[in-house]
Amino acid sequence: MTSVATPAVTPAPGLAGQAPxxxxxxxxxxxxxxxxxxxxxxxxxxxxxxxxxxxxxxxxxxxxxxxxxxxxxxxxxxxxxxxxxxxxxxxxxxxxxxxxxxxxxxxxxxxxxxxxxxxxxxPYAPRVILKNALARLADKGMQAKVGAEVEYFLVKKNDDGTLSTADTRDDSPRPCYDARGVTRMYEHLTSISDAMNSLGWGNYANDHEDAAGQFEQNFNYADALTTADRVVSLRYILNILAEQRGMTATFMPKPFTDRTGTGLHFHLSLWSGADALFPAGEGTDDDERGLGLSSLAYSFIGGILDHAPALQAFLAPTVNSYKRSGATTSSSGATWSPRKASFGGNDRTHMIRVPDSKRIELRSGDGSANPYLAIATAITAGLDGVEKSLDPGPPSGPGESKPDAHLLPATLLHAVEALRKDPVILASLSGDPDIGTYYSDAKEEEFLSWHNQVSDWEIRTYLTSI
CATH class of the missing domain: 3.10.20.70 (Glutamine synthetase, N-terminal domain)
Known part of the structure; x- marks a missing residue:
């Protein structure tokens, strides 16, 4: 849940030790x-x-x-x-x-x-899919830079199969930014920070997030492919180093019913060489909405909002995702998960937050998202908005959304149905709608596999109800 501004100087793409x-x-x-x-x-x-x-x-x-x-x-x-x-x-x-x-x-x-x-x-490989999306962007003379906020829980699995926080003292209903929780996890957090910095990623903040047992460790943005690679690498690093300390690092969107879920937020911007394309140009009429953005940036936002329901099949791709996005509250009093396709200024209740004129923050993704597919489909949606000069309308005010804003899907099955009805996003995977159909069929099967399981809730609710 970082509020640190985008670094003024872009780090060199790639990872430490790469071959020029x-x-x-x-x-x-x-x-x-x-x-x-x-x-x-x-x-x-x-x-x-x-x-x-x-x-x-x-x-x-x-x-x-x-x-x-x-x-x-x-x-x-x-x-x-x-x-x-x-x-x-x-x-x-x-x-x-x-x-x-x-x-x-x-x-x-x-x-x-x-x-x-x-x-x-x-063409079905996620890294190839992202490279194909970036090639299409390059054909338009543009490149994408992306930052990612990777949230996760540190848990232990109990003998009865339930989960508990790895730090047993971390039990406050509102632990966000708690200095004591960070200090108790000092060895873990600093080992991850040292690892990122040794790779040249530029770790700049490590904090306790909104739920007991939840953390986030931030690193500098880079080109889209490099950031996606880093998210995959970081998840692996977190998993292994947590295991070495007897913990499990999980990116499951909603491991606890009463707590805030885990997000994967992306900070997106478009560039042409060294020129940032999202800030409004001086002396232009671009920024009539007052957020400091260019007309291209607003059209990019318009594309994401227009395709938002279908995008959720990639940004929130599991059954569990919708336990997070469908929650109405949590022990802290907020879910930090948007329910409508809205955009606004420096306001974390929207699907798209505009913290400054250099970038937009896409906030509807969760910890289960595949970074390659999430970034590829978001860029495709935004580029569609640019090509069609879509107008997202005026930004919503704090905590508000426009009445005609798309509702985000209520379940994975709803997201699959939205994907099947959206030809642009269905064809966003290497330009082949058959790949989108393959993915949507697999996700429908995943939903039905869960739906066919009899749960404890059903036993409690229906066993003697009649």
């Missing part, structure tokens, strides 16, 4: 690994749910990985558009994503990969 693009052809993955005393590589990609998939590759085989000799059974990997009879997914490493993680294991590094099939990027 001008040298990419002459420097091999093995060269980079050995320069960082790396002995093993986690060749990593994610499926559509965001699950990290990897093979542990010794540096001696880095040349085989780089040459495209590392195959995965795609159907076994997860939701990624393959059947058991299909050929291998080949992991093609992106050298600019090289991420040494000696704080996890000495001599270990992560390398993010683009899955290929038959020598071509696999």
């Amino acid at each position: 693009s001008s040298l990419a052809e002459s420097i091999t993955l093995a060269d980079i690994a050995r320069a960082h005393d790396v002995r093993f590589l986690l060749a990593t990609f994610v499926d559509m749910t965001g699950k990290p998939c990897a093979k542990l590759v010794p540096v001696e085989a880095a040349g085989e990985l780089e040459a495209g000799a590392m195959g995965f059974a795609g159907y076994a990997a997860g939701l990624i558009g393959q059947k058991p009879q299909d050929g291998d997914l080949i992991a093609v490493p992106d050298l600019s994503s090289f991420t040494p993680v000696p704080f996890i294991r000495e001599g270990l590094a992560i390398i993010h990969c683009d899955p290929h099939v038959d020598g071509k990027p696999w």
Whole structure:
């Protein structure tokens, strides 16, 4: 729940230790690994749910990985558009994503990969989907920069299967920013901060969030692909370092009924080279709404709002997501989760918050969102608004929304139905509506799988009701 302004200077894209693009052809993955005393590589990609998939590759085989000799059974990997009879997914490493993680294991590094099939990027792979969305943006002479706020809970699983906060003293109904809660988790928080800073991410704040057991650790924004890679890497780092301390780091949107849920907020901006495109130009009539934004920025907002119901299938992609967005209150008194597609100024009740003229904050995503798919679909929606010069109308006031604003979906099934009715977002995955249909069918099946389970609530409510 950061309120820190976007840094004035953009950090260089990519991760610490990356090979400069001008040298990419002459420097091999093995060269980079050995320069960082790396002995093993986690060749990593994610499926559509965001699950990290990897093979542990010794540096001696880095040349085989780089040459495209590392195959995965795609159907076994997860939701990624393959059947058991299909050929291998080949992991093609992106050298600019090289991420040494000696704080996890000495001599270990992560390398993010683009899955290929038959020598071509696999269009169902989330990282490929984002790259395709960014290519379309580049065709318009624009680039996207993105910041991400990664919230999470630190919990322990009890013998009876219930969850409790890892810090048993963290039990206040309103613990946000509590200095004592941060201090008790000092070793964990500082280890994550040190890890991010060792990678050049620029960690600038670590805080206790609104729910007992909930934290957020912020890092500088970068180009869209780099930020998505960093979210995936950070989730992995958080999981492993928490496990080493006997805790579980969870990004589940709503692990506790009575507490605030977990968000994944994105700060989005468009650029043309070194020129920021969201601030209103001096001496223009762009900013008639008073938020300091250009007409392009307002149209980008208009596109996101116009496609908001369908976007939620990617921003809030699980059954549990809608326990968070459907909540009316929490122990702290607020949910921090929008229920309508509205926008306004520095107001966290809206789907889109405009904290300053450089960026917009998309607040309807939650911790289960796949960062590649969430960013790709949001950019597609915003670009559609730019191409159509959509007018989002006047901003809503504090805590208000316009009567005609889209209601956000009430359940995952509602989000799937909205996605199926939205041809722009349905085709936003590598430009192929069949991929959108594949995803929506899988999410409908996920919803029905949950719906078919008899819950404790049903037993309590219906067992003797008649």
